[in-house]
Amino acid sequence: MVKKLLFYKIIILTIIFSIFYFISRGGRLKLRYLFLIRYWKILYSFFSGVVLTLKVKDMNKLNVKLNTKFSPFYRGFAFEGAGLGIAILAFSLEKGKSFEEMTKQLSKKSIYQYYVGLGWFLWFLYGRKKGKYELWLKQIDLRHGIILFDGVGFSSCFKLYKSNPQVINNFKNFNNNQQRVCYQGFGRSLWFISRFDIIYVNKEIEKVDLQFQEDVYSGVGIAVAYSWFDRIEQAFMLLDKVPEEFKGPFCQGMAFGYEARRLQDEALWNKHIKAINKSTRQTILKWLFVLKHTEITVANEKEKDNFYLEWVDLLRENIYIKRFNSKKN
Known part of the structure; x- marks a missing residue:
């Protein structure tokens, strides 16, 4: 009995020591610790959002649950999971039409996340059957519906890419x-x-077909800005490690990530934006000004079904000029 207690004490002390060791070490070890903690909290929030949606079903009650159960930082991931849950519910109703009705009733603050969640569901359900996706696309918002393919790209690669890059x-x-x-x-x-x-990211993107590399960097920028919203200045340091020709797409993605954060929770937005240095804060605010301006420009000039990517491309050009004008000239 005494030996068993001593054994457990040693195990506990070893775990505690390991935690402090990882925290105290700089560089990769500290980053890996941050990743592990954040990774599991994100997954928990996402899948809890799915489960809650299927359990509660009533969108008004679900809104209350999601806003009270999850901390402000991880709440957006729960709403993305709710998008997947709503897609499941909508499948047995009027599919895309029901999806639009329920997401609008839940909250308009997480519109992008809902379509990503829908993409998760459709990939699990249909895989590579393109025609099946078209049935949903005809029933959902033309401007933002294509964002569901972000969910397809994420969910299809998240667990499989390392073992099967193909x-x-x-x-x-x-x-x-x-x-x-x-x-x-x-x-x-x-x-x-x-x-x-980011070094690993750069190496993997080099393997991607050149015509799509900008879009990959855009996605990385979204993820960096959104998942490191409490580490904004560290996120900006990554820009020095992004190849010059891809800084525009990366910054465009970051702008999208920050805009998603701003829309979701004004209090959290103000807290983190006010905490960073003036130069970085001004850059982000300029990005969001350009983001809004380009959104309006594209909305007035383009067909609805081309809206999202036209907006992405125009924003890339303008953000690169705004942030990196001295380097480009």
Whole structure:
């Protein structure tokens, strides 16, 4: 009995020592510790959002549950999971039409996350059967519906890419625009696959078809900004490690990530934006100003079904000029 207690004490002390060791060490070890903690909290929030949605079903009650059960930082991941849960519920009703009705009733603050969650569901359900996706696309918002392919790209690669990099070839079953958004989702997943290692990310993107590399960097930028919203200045340091020709797409993705954060929770937004240095804060605010301006410009000039990618491309050009004008000239 005494030996058993002594054994357990040694195990506990070893675990405590290991935790403090990882915290105290700089560089990769500290980053891996951050990743492990954040990774599991994100997964818990996402799948809890799915379960709660299937359990509660009433969107008004679900809104209350999601806003009270999850901390502000991880709440957005729960709403993304709710998008997947709503997709499951909508499947047995009027599919895309029901999906739109329920998401609008739940909250308009997480519109992008809902379509990502829908993409998760459709990939699990249909895989590479392109025609099945078209049935949903005809019933959902034309401007944002294509974002579901971000969820397809993320969910199809998240667990399989490391053991089978050829999994990205599944994207070839979709048209060019849909593939672009799939690669954006792949970029988001790559940030987590790499365990927040931008050097690994750069090396993997080099293997991707050149025409889609910008879209992958866009996805990485979204993931960095969103998952490191409490580490904004560290996120900006990553820009020095992104190849010059891809800084525009990376910054465009970061702008999307920050805009998603701003829309979801104004109090959390103000807390973190006010805590950073003036130069970085001004850059982000300029990005969001340009983001809004380009959104309005594209909305007035383009057909609805081309809206999202036209907006992405125009924002990339303008953000690169705004942030890196001195380097480009």
